Amino acid sequence: MNVTSHGESTLDEIEKLELDFFEVLSAPIPRIVWKENRRYQNSKFLKFVENANKQKVIKRMINKITGIPDVNYAKMWHVLILSAFPEKIKDSVIALGDDIICFSDRDDKITPSFIQKYKIDYIICFGYGRILSQDIIKIVPCINIHGGYLPQNRGPNPNLWSWINGTKKGVSIHYIDKGIDTGDIIVQKEIEFREPITLQSSFDQIVNECTELFASEWPNIRSGMSTRTRQIGKGTFHTMQSQEKLTELLENGGLDMPISEFCQKAKTILAQ
Structure with a gap:
């Protein structure tokens, strides 16, 4: 990526073509994208697609754009659950035939050597108080189950801040990237709370909603059929x-x- 003299980021022509190509590939019905957006009809883009197909670089481009490591969906996975309450989600993982290892933030720090030693294929975080290093997220896909409606209330205790700041309340499952709760959204749900409401009762409901959302979405994630949407807006962040x-x-x-x-x-x- 180039940077202009004014400090504004600009994309190289090849990067623009790759982003356009990824948009077409990730669309629910690609033909609609092709038909309704004329920029996909220009000769440079059509030539780019033709060459990409010939060179079989579609997967490489998707990985470059998304930053997600390769995943073999056909084999049994070794899934690392990093959570304060792994019992809430482990059955959903085991039900699809995968092995699990459970850690909390009270255990030793997760390192690349740990990932390699136990041949971890996927990491799920849920109420995990530590930040995964770049060395980890570069070699294994990582998702987080977040008790807030992103992009609002990133960081710890999103339920607390949603009440204090009067922001939308809900739960989100997202990919983990180099930021804190800034990764692409897989799925999220807005929540209405049951009366009478206290901070504790709302937290308990949030945990249950997270559990149910994960149980319903994990089969899609596991099969490679889940969607991903970039977070829109600046949002809020707390420590x-x-x-x-x-x-x-x-x-x-x-x-x-x-x-x-x-x-x-x-x-x-x-x-x-």
Whole structure:
């Protein structure tokens, strides 16, 4: 990728063609894309597609654009589950005939040598408090089950911040990339909460919704039939330090008080 003198990114012509080609390949009905967008009818693009087919580089281009390592969907997988509650999702993985290894963020850090030693084919994160290194996500596909409606409330405790900031509430499953909760969306669901609502009851419902969403989508992911959508918009991001002021409130009844009362107190504390 080139950078202009003004600091703006520009794509090389070949990269533009690759992106166009990927859009066609990933469309639900490629013929509609071809028919309705005239830029796919120009001679350069048609020649590019012809050469790509001859050289059998379609897979290489997709991997280059998405950054996802190659996956063999035909064999049995060794799936690494990194989670505070692996019991919520492990049965869905085992049901399709794959082996699992479960770790939490209290266990040793995951390294490339660990991935190679145990021949890990796929990583699923769910309530995992550590950030996977680039060395990991470059060699094995990784997804995250996130308790928020991305791109809002990236980072830890998305449910907490969705209430305080009044943002959309839901759950998302996404690919892990070099950012924090910035990877392409596989599937997400907006949630309506059951009354009476407390921070604890809403968290419990979020965990259950994550579990159900994963159970329904995992067969698509496992078979290579899942979709992916780039996150749109800047979104919001929080860290553990962001909620330090709320520690006393959370430890002294905040989890179980009515959500409206909690939000009012939390906003007052954060404004100080």
